[in-house]
Amino acid sequence: MFPVVSREQTTGVSELSTEVIVVGGGVIGLAVSVALAERGVEVTLVSEHRPGEASPAAAGMLAPSVERAPGPAHKFSIAARDRYPAYIEFLAERTGIKVPLNRLGILQVAFSQKGIKGLRKSALPTTRWLDAKELQHFEPALPHALGAMFNAQDGAVDNVVLLEALKKLCAGEKWIERLDGGVRSVKPAAASCTITLDSGTQLTAASVVIAAGAWAAKISGARLAKHVKPARGQLVSYSSTPLRHVAYGPSGYIVPRGSITIAGSTMENVRFDTTTTASGVKKVRAAAEEICPVLASSTTTEAWAGLRPVTPDLLPMIGPDPKHPSLIYACGHSRNGVLMAPLTGDLIADLVTESPLSHDLSQFRPDRF
Incomplete structure (x- = not known):
């Protein structure tokens, strides 16, 4: 052909x-x-x-x-x-x-009984539930979480x-x-x-x-x-890495990379506008700091936006x-x-x-x- x-x-x-x-x-x-x-x-x-x-x-x-x-x-x-x-x-x-x-795998972190129920309902056969004690062994910076679904091999x-x-x-x-x-x-x-x-x-x-x-x-x-349409995603980076694993929360995710942590992300239909907004950055930070509150004491080093090609x-x-x-x-x-x-x-x-x-x-x- x-x-x-x-x-x-x-x-x-x-x-x-x-x-x-x-x-x-x-x-x-x-x-x-x-x-x-x-x-x-x-x-x-x-x-x-x-x-x-x-x-x-x-x-x-x-x-x-x-x-x-x-x-x-x-x-x-x-x-x-x-x-x-x-x-x-x-x-x-x-x-x-x-x-x-x-x-190392990805953690989907739960902070409520409703969150636990949702994660268990959608879990794949390849995933494993970590209770609060196991999760703290995995990631000591998440003592407030009730548990997490562990997705091995993702990252x-x-x-x-x-x-x-x-x-x-x-x-x-x-x-x-x-x-x-x-x-x-x-x-x-x-x-x-x-x-x-x-x-x-x-x-x-x-x-x-x-x-x-x-x-x-x-x-x-x-x-x-x-x-194919552009969809803006705003991200921020923090100047510390309290986690080893990528972690998802109810409203966002955090990704450790070297000496920084990247947090994201919004999904906005604004055509080709690549600027960041105060409201977008605030939303991303709130989602990241819900997952890992210690990030709130870190310095936010950068904020940026990318255009995803979405179908x-x-x-x-x-x-x-x-x-x-x-x-x-x-x-x-x-x-x-x-x-x-x-x-x-x-x-x-x-x-x-x-x-x-x-x-x-x-x-x-x-x-x-």
């Missing part, structure tokens, strides 16, 4: 600039480019920096057991989480950068260092060419696809992958990306436009872009090289809306 067409093989189409063009330089676009290059596919990665990009703004959670997807998508999310240890080793081997990975990755490693790998990869610039439009044809940059430059490839995050819908011709069902678009197979979507990952990036890269590379798919992508069909 997705033949990789070389310049020498091309007849009846415009001369190809490259085999595959990837539009978007966030964690998804980078992971897709790396996966394609690993298969020996020539890639041109086109991106431009935009304020509010989700990849560097995220908390880096790997939480498929907590932020649970419906149906087969849950199995996909678990596989995405479990892809990380080998992926981290791969990046370290290729770049010398060891991306911090926390797989977080340092997405900032992950981006650094992926960018370094792309920069040194002979199969990847990077171009700075925005993409105005895409025009798919029978055996190729052409993009037009904001500068007016046109590039043609056998396939184009849309991985432009919250901005995917702004690309003319990417007709199915209209369902109506909060599931990503992964796969081709059925009317134009040369146009492939890898966008709309909503709250799970970091979690799903390595596995999304693998599957896009499978599609392009016509390799057997290891996962059912029917829930992620770009034309499902």
Whole structure:
């Protein structure tokens, strides 16, 4: 379905600039480019920096057991989480950068009997209830909690260092060419696809992958990306790390990262507004300090916002436009872009090289809306 067409093989189409063009330089676009290059596919990665990009703004959670997807998508999310240890080793081997990975598990903390009941009702077979005594052994900074549901193997990755490693790998990869610039439009044809940059430059490839995050819908011709909308998430960081585990409370979460703790997050429909607000920061702080009150005595070091690329069902678009197979979507990952990036890269590379798919992508069909 997705033949990789070389310049020498091309007849009846415009001369190809490259085999595959990837539009978007966030964690998804980078992971897709790396996966394609690993298969020996020539890639041109086109991106431009935009304020509010989700990849560097995220908390880096790997939480498929907590932020649970419906149906087969849950199995996909678990596989995405479990892809990380080998992926981290791969990046370290290729770049010398060891991306911090926390797989101590995630705690869903309860502060009331109603909270305990809710957590027990929604618990997966893989989770375990910790009573107050066990929880205090796990995390002495949570003496006020009544208990917690423990989700083993979930955790977080340092997405900032992950981006650094992926960018370094792309920069040194002979199969990847990077171009700075925005993409105005895409025009798919029978055996190729052409993009037009904001500068007016046109590039043609056998396939184009849309991985432009919250901005995917702004690309003319990417007709199915209209369902991807930006959702602002505000986060704060504290200058201490009282917890070792990622922890969820009734209204937010906290993620230990090195010498700081990241807390989040709001979910706001404000289009492309990337500013933080006093009310948003107050809400995030209140949620974080409910989980771990000792954070209230820490200094808040920073507040920022990112734009999540959200679809109506909060599931990503992964796969081709059925009317134009040369146009492939890898966008709309909503709250799970970091979690799903390595596995999304693998599957896009499978599609392009016509390799057997290891996962059912029917829930992620770009034309499902």
